[in-house]
Amino acid sequence: MSSARRRGRPRLGPTVDNRERILTTAREMFSESGFERTTMRAIGRRAGVDPALIHHYFGTKNDLLVAALRPEVDVSTVFAGIAEADTSVGCEFVHRVVDLWESDPQQRARAVALLRIAVTHEEIADRLREFFLGVATGVLGQFVHADQLERRVALVMSQMLGLVLARYVMRVPGIAEASAAELSRWVGPTIDNYLFGEQ
Structure with missing residues (x-):
């Protein structure tokens, strides 16, 4: 069996809201370390998800920042x-x-x-x-x-x-x-x- 990483959409955890976990972690890390010093890899590591999943949900780090910090307003x-x-x-x-x-x-x-x-x-x-x-x-x-x-x-x-x-x-x-x-x-x-x- 090949050990190469499978391509395509990153696998989602069966019971965890990965998107919310990423947003919460991003808010914490942007607040702690600032925008420039916070990497997608570091966010993924703390959130317990593959960084590819962050890109899948949010695109770039700029996109993630806006999603994480923009107020939720009805x-x-x-x-x-x-x-x-x-x-x-x-x-x-x-x-x-x-x-x-x-x-x-x-x-x-x-x-x-x-x-x-x-x-x-x-x-x-x-x-x-x-x-x-x-x-x-x-x-x-x-x-x-x-x-x-x-x-x-x-x-x-x-x-x-x-x-x-x-x-x-x-x-x-x-x-x-x-x-x-x-x-x-x-x-x-x-x-x-x-x-x-x-x-």
């Missing part, structure tokens, strides 16, 4: 009924985004780590940009004026990314300690202007 639930709120769409959007970041410290830490890495890694920045643009378009697309739609959504995303970076990464005084309601009153009108304002 956008339809978080932003349901946004137009029926007592405040403007912009104010309600800001309030819900901040509430989302505040509600789950573990997921917030993962998202902040991903933002930090995206600043210096172009491919990861591309993936993250696609995610945030997709969320903004999905939530606000029905409210945006048709003229300059793509630019309007991009400006909303840039405003919210700036707010998140100032609050959770740079810890800017006046923003870091503000409540969701306070931030929505200050930033919401700017979002409304991006969505509906005359250009």
